[in-house]
Amino acid sequence: MLGNMGGSDALLEVRDLMKHFSVPGGLVRSVDGVSFSIRAGETLGLVGESGCGKTTTGRTIVRLYEPTAGSIFFQGQELTHLTQAQMLPWRKKIQMIFQDPYASLNPRMTVSDIVMEPMVIHKVPKDERADRVRRLLTLVGLNSEHGNRYPHEFSGGQRQRIGIARALAVEPDFIVCDEPISALDVSIQAQIVNTLEDLQRELGLTYLFIAHDLSMVKHISDRVAVMYLGDIVELAESSELYTNPLHPYTRSLLSAIPVPDPDLSDSRHRIVLEGEIPSPLNPPSGCKFHTRCSCAEDACRVETPGMTDRGDGHFVACLKA
Amino acid sequence: MTVSRDMTMGTGHPAHGEDVLLRVRDLRTSFFTPVGEVRAVGGVSFDVRRGEVLGIVGESGSGKSVTMLSVLRLLGTSGRIVGGEIEFDGVSLTTRSEAQMADLRGRRISMIFQDPMTSLNPVLSVGYQMREPLLRHGGRESDGGVARIVEMLRHVGIEPAEQRVKQYPHQFSGGQRQRIMIAMALICNPDLLIADEPTTALDVTVQAQILELMKGLQRRFGTSIILITHDLGVIAGTADRVLVMYGGHIVEEGTRRDIFYAPAHPYTRGLLQSVPNPETLSKSRLIPIEGQPPDLLNPPPGCPYSARCPQTMRVCLAFPPPRTQVSDSHAASCWLAARKLEGGAV
Numbered sequence: 001m002l003g004n005m006g007g008s009d010a011l012l013e014v015r016d017l018m019k020h021f022s023v024p025g026g027l028v029r030s031v032d033g034v035s036f037s038i039r040a041g042e043t044l045g046l047v048g049e050s051g052c053g054k055t056t057t058g059r060t061i062v063r064l065y066e067p068t069a070g071s072i073f074f075q076g077q078e079l080t081h082l083t084q085a086q087m088l089p090w091r092k093k094i095q096m097i098f099q100d101p102y103a104s105l106n107p108r109m110t111v112s113d114i115v116m117e118p119m120v121i122h123k124v125p126k127d128e129r130a131d132r133v134r135r136l137l138t139l140v141g142l143n144s145e146h147g148n149r150y151p152h153e154f155s156g157g158q159r160q161r162i163g164i165a166r167a168l169a170v171e172p173d174f175i176v177c178d179e180p181i182s183a184l185d186v187s188i189q190a191q192i193v194n195t196l197e198d199l200q201r202e203l204g205l206t207y208l209f210i211a212h213d214l215s216m217v218k219h220i221s222d223r224v225a226v227m228y229l230g231d232i233v234e235l236a237e238s239s240e241l242y243t244n245p246l247h248p249y250t251r252s253l254l255s256a257i258p259v260p261d262p263d264l265s266d267s268r269h270r271i272v273l274e275g276e277i278p279s280p281l282n283p284p285s286g287c288k289f290h291t292r293c294s295c296a297e298d299a300c301r302v303e304t305p306g307m308t309d310r311g312d313g314h315f316v317a318c319l320k321a
Numbered sequence: 322m323t324v325s326r327d328m329t330m331g332t333g334h335p336a337h338g339e340d341v342l343l344r345v346r347d348l349r350t351s352f353f354t355p356v357g358e359v360r361a362v363g364g365v366s367f368d369v370r371r372g373e374v375l376g377i378v379g380e381s382g383s384g385k386s387v388t389m390l391s392v393l394r395l396l397g398t399s400g401r402i403v404g405g406e407i408e409f410d411g412v413s414l415t416t417r418s419e420a421q422m423a424d425l426r427g428r429r430i431s432m433i434f435q436d437p438m439t440s441l442n443p444v445l446s447v448g449y450q451m452r453e454p455l456l457r458h459g460g461r462e463s464d465g466g467v468a469r470i471v472e473m474l475r476h477v478g479i480e481p482a483e484q485r486v487k488q489y490p491h492q493f494s495g496g497q498r499q500r501i502m503i504a505m506a507l508i509c510n511p512d513l514l515i516a517d518e519p520t521t522a523l524d525v526t527v528q529a530q531i532l533e534l535m536k537g538l539q540r541r542f543g544t545s546i547i548l549i550t551h552d553l554g555v556i557a558g559t560a561d562r563v564l565v566m567y568g569g570h571i572v573e574e575g576t577r578r579d580i581f582y583a584p585a586h587p588y589t590r591g592l593l594q595s596v597p598n599p600e601t602l603s604k605s606r607l608i609p610i611e612g613q614p615p616d617l618l619n620p621p622p623g624c625p626y627s628a629r630c631p632q633t634m635r636v637c638l639a640f641p642p643p644r645t646q647v648s649d650s651h652a653a654s655c656w657l658a659a660r661k662l663e664g665g666a667v
Contacts, residue, residue: 215596259554273526
């Protein structure tokens with residue numbers, strides 16, 4: 001049963017979530033029925049290549065997009081059909097960190113106003129706000145005196161810290177981190193990842209960590225879900241997924257990660273995928289990966305594989321694995 | 322350490338002139354902005370040998386791209402080479418006229434860029450754009466170069482090439498567009514290909530395809546490649562030799578084994594520690610490099626890394642570190658390495 005993917009103490013549960021977009025050429029099935037759950041305090045990594053639907057999944061969970069079908073449960077409450085007004089108290093518990101620290105901060109607002117905005121929306125008492133902003137800035141590793149400055153006075157890494165402070169402003173339980181480090185330099189990425197890990201420990205946060213950098217995802221996540229063309233094809237404990245990948249797509253994805261070690265890099269067997277990701281306007285029949293899969297058989301072209309449990313919470317959607 | 326094939330080639334020291342295709346000495350490039358002079362490249366020296374893949378790794382603002390744009394003299398209106406010497410195939414480029422440089426670009430030295438979406442003109446067919454370098458550099462094929470264009474598309478795996486030459490950029494995926502850029506860059510059979518973050522905008526599986534392709538073409542045509550990237554993994558899998566840049570300077574240079582297994586500069590060590598190795602099972606905490614890169618409007622007088630280095634000494638703050646040869650193939654610009662060598666000699 002899919003509902004078990006993550007156990008009973010789930011903070012967030014997503015069932016058969018779909019998000020389709022109408023475009024002039026037809027219907028883009030960006031998210032095409034994904035199910036997973038996230039336990040309180042854990043980090044679920046969501047990986048896949050561009051266009052696989054990972055960002056759309058994150059945004060649909062937060063209801064920045066209206067889901068086409070399926071349901072989202074948070075702390076046992078179904079959020080899927082709530083009105084915007086009913087959604088408001090839940091938004092306090094669910095926050096988001098965005099990819100681009102340049103585009104996601106209003107350049108005309110001071111840092112203090114940026115971090116304070118969620119408190120205004122969620123009616124945090126006025127006399128508490130300024131003090132909270134100072135504490136938050138210190139918490140994310142900025143100088144508490146920096147509140148009067150504007151975003152352009154900060155580097156990319158510092159801006160991302162401002163984005164994190166804003167997400168934490170209303171003391172959420174759950175944060176969707178949408179590629180929070182992709183736009184940053186290597187030496188700064190580690191700073192931000194460590195900050196996210198420290199905050200999780202200190203504040204008991206739960207993360208959905210969306211990224212395409214598989215090494216970082218492995219590092220930060222407890223469990224990892226792999227997406228391909230709108231579907232989750234494999235989901236497992238992080239170390240299990242990386243040592244024992246079952247889906248042919250996961251295998252090729254892992255073998256393509258460049259490793260910072262010349263000897264390992266030379267000796268490694270790379271599974272180079274042929275061709276390109278098919279258009280989500282016209283996805284292949286059966287298993288969507290069959291057009292690029294080296295193990296595909298006739299059955300794969302017809303039959304859509306469902307997620308099956310291979311033990312210890314390792315789920316895979318493949319007829320052959 | 323075992324003696325590897327690439328170590329026998331020796332590094333750093335110019336000497337054997339035959340081997341060296343591009344020689345850069347003490348290159349300084351600045352951008353003149355309303356707020357002052359940004360010293361983007363603060364004196365770099367290196368050689369590119371024939372047939373090698375030279376990796377340049379560094380973060381944004383380290384000067385890696387500007388160094389290469391200086392070689393091609395594509396600095397725009399605010400950038401200027403303020404000092405140093407660039408020699409390509411025995412001929413000085415620093416004194417060449419713009420017309421002579423234009424004759425070199427695309428024919429002897431080609432460059433591909435990070436973003437394959439904006440590098441191609443959306444309103445011209447791929448075949449038309451690939452023909453441009455052929456025409457510019459005096460191709461006189463009776464068929465207008467069609468055979469050559471189709472052949473190059475085949476080399477980079479775009480099929481069926483005869484039909485696809487007539488298509489427009491939007492009809493190709495990101496990976497395919499980068500393949501087309503590579504085909505176009507190699508169409509005049511250049512001696513040197515400069516690839517500036519060629520796979521950064523691409524997905525990992527496509528990145529793997531493109532890197533394989535570049536290595537294959539390099540073996541086949543013997544082109545020297547300069548591969549600029551911020552991804553240590555890409556360097557580890559592709560480069561013969563590596564330059565590490567920081568704050569407008571080359572801080573370390575060596576074979577990829579030198580750099581990855583015996584890094585001599587604290588910045589290189591810091592970089593290697595700050596990325597997770599996907600092959601290790603332990604979930605050890607990452608060790609980030611604290612602080613921010615230097616402001617190149619006011620570059621520090623001493624070592625560019627001194628403000629962030631965990632081992633900074635007083636001398637590092639005041640004097641730029643000398644380049645110290647750690648082994649035949651391996652050099653670092655660091656006072657620690659210099660002291661160590663001195664100590665060993667006593």
